[in-house]
Amino acid sequence: MNENGIATLEVFLVEPSHTQQVIINQYLQASGIHAVTFVSSGNEILEKLKKTKPDLIISSMYLPDMTGVDLIHAIRKDSESYDMAFLLISSETKIQYLEPIRQAGAIAILPKPFTQQELDTALCASLDYLHPEKANLEHLDVEDLRVLLVDDSEFSRKYIQRVLNNVGIENISFACDGKQALALFQEHFFDLIVTDFNMPEMDGLQLVNAIRGDAQQVSTIPILMVTSEQNQNRLAAIEKAGVSAVLDKPFEPQSIKRLIRQLLN
Missing domain, CATH: 3.40.50.2300 (Response regulator)
Structure with missing residues (x-):
C-alpha cells in the first residue's frame, strides 16, 4: 500500500x-x-x-x-x-x-x-x-486506442469513462444498450469493447454473441464485461460466449488497467 x-x-x-x-x-x-x-x-x-x-x-x-x-x-x-x-x-x-x-x-x-x-x-x-498513471502497452499507443463503452446507466458510463481517461484512453464511443452498440460496431472499427451485462433492448450476452458471430468484422476483438451480476449460471454463459474478461462492479481502477494490458499487449 x-x-x-x-x-x-x-x-x-x-x-x-x-x-x-x-x-x-x-x-x-x-x-x-x-x-x-x-x-x-x-x-x-x-x-x-x-x-x-x-x-x-x-x-x-x-x-x-x-x-x-x-x-x-x-x-x-x-x-x-x-x-x-x-x-x-x-x-x-x-x-x-x-x-x-x-x-x-x-x-x-x-x-x-x-x-x-x-x-x-x-x-x-x-x-x-x-491520481492515476497512464497504462503502458508494448505495441500500441494508448492514446490511439478506439474503445466502445456500453452501459445503460449514465452514472456508470461516466465513471468508467473517467477510469479509462485516467489510464490515457480518450477515443471512446458510447452506447446505452447492446442494440445501439451493435450498430456502432458494424459501422466502425474498435480495439476494445467494454460492456455491461444487464441492459434493455439487447443485453451484454446477446451483444457478445452477435459480435462473435459477425463475419464482416474481426470476431477476436477483446471484450471486457463489467458487471454486478452474481448469478453463476449467467456468468458461465457470459464466459462461454467468448467474452475476454469479466470485471465485477465495483472494481478497482488498477484492475481495469491490468486487464487492458493483458488484452491488448
Missing part, C-alpha cells in the same frame, strides 16, 4: 452513529489517515460540499434524512462533486439496495464489520482513481 499517498487523503465520513464513527475512524487512522471530517446526515454533507471538496466520501447506507443511494446520486448529479471517490460501508446485503450504488460508480462497498485489509484495498483504489 502507498502509505504516503494514502495519508494525504482528506475524508468526509457520513455516519449517524457515534460508535460507528469512532470504530471507522480507528481503522482510518491505522491506515495513516487523520484528515477526517465527521458528518451525521446527507443534507449536512451536501451543504459542506458546496464549500469544500474532500478526496473521498465514506458513507453508511441509512442516514437520518436519506439513503446512501440518494446521497451518491445527488453527488453524481452535481458537476463540481461528480468525480469524487465514494465508498459505502454497510451491513446491507439486498441487491436492490446495493445495485444502484454499484451503478453509480462507487469505489468499493465494504461490509460491516470489515477488515483492515479490505479498507486498505479500497483506499488504494481511491488513490489510484484520484
Whole structure:
C-alpha cells in the first residue's frame, strides 16, 4: 500500500452513529489517515460540499434524512462533486439496495464489520482513481486506442469513462444498450469493447454473441464485461460466449488497467 499517498487523503465520513464513527475512524487512522471530517446526515454533507471538496466520501447506507443511494446520486448529479471517490460501508446485503450504488460508480462497498485489509484495498483504489498513471502497452499507443463503452446507466458510463481517461484512453464511443452498440460496431472499427451485462433492448450476452458471430468484422476483438451480476449460471454463459474478461462492479481502477494490458499487449 502507498502509505504516503494514502495519508494525504482528506475524508468526509457520513455516519449517524457515534460508535460507528469512532470504530471507522480507528481503522482510518491505522491506515495513516487523520484528515477526517465527521458528518451525521446527507443534507449536512451536501451543504459542506458546496464549500469544500474532500478526496473521498465514506458513507453508511441509512442516514437520518436519506439513503446512501440518494446521497451518491445527488453527488453524481452535481458537476463540481461528480468525480469524487465514494465508498459505502454497510451491513446491507439486498441487491436492490446495493445495485444502484454499484451503478453509480462507487469505489468499493465494504461490509460491516470489515477488515483492515479490505479498507486498505479500497483506499488504494481511491488513490489510484484520484491520481492515476497512464497504462503502458508494448505495441500500441494508448492514446490511439478506439474503445466502445456500453452501459445503460449514465452514472456508470461516466465513471468508467473517467477510469479509462485516467489510464490515457480518450477515443471512446458510447452506447446505452447492446442494440445501439451493435450498430456502432458494424459501422466502425474498435480495439476494445467494454460492456455491461444487464441492459434493455439487447443485453451484454446477446451483444457478445452477435459480435462473435459477425463475419464482416474481426470476431477476436477483446471484450471486457463489467458487471454486478452474481448469478453463476449467467456468468458461465457470459464466459462461454467468448467474452475476454469479466470485471465485477465495483472494481478497482488498477484492475481495469491490468486487464487492458493483458488484452491488448
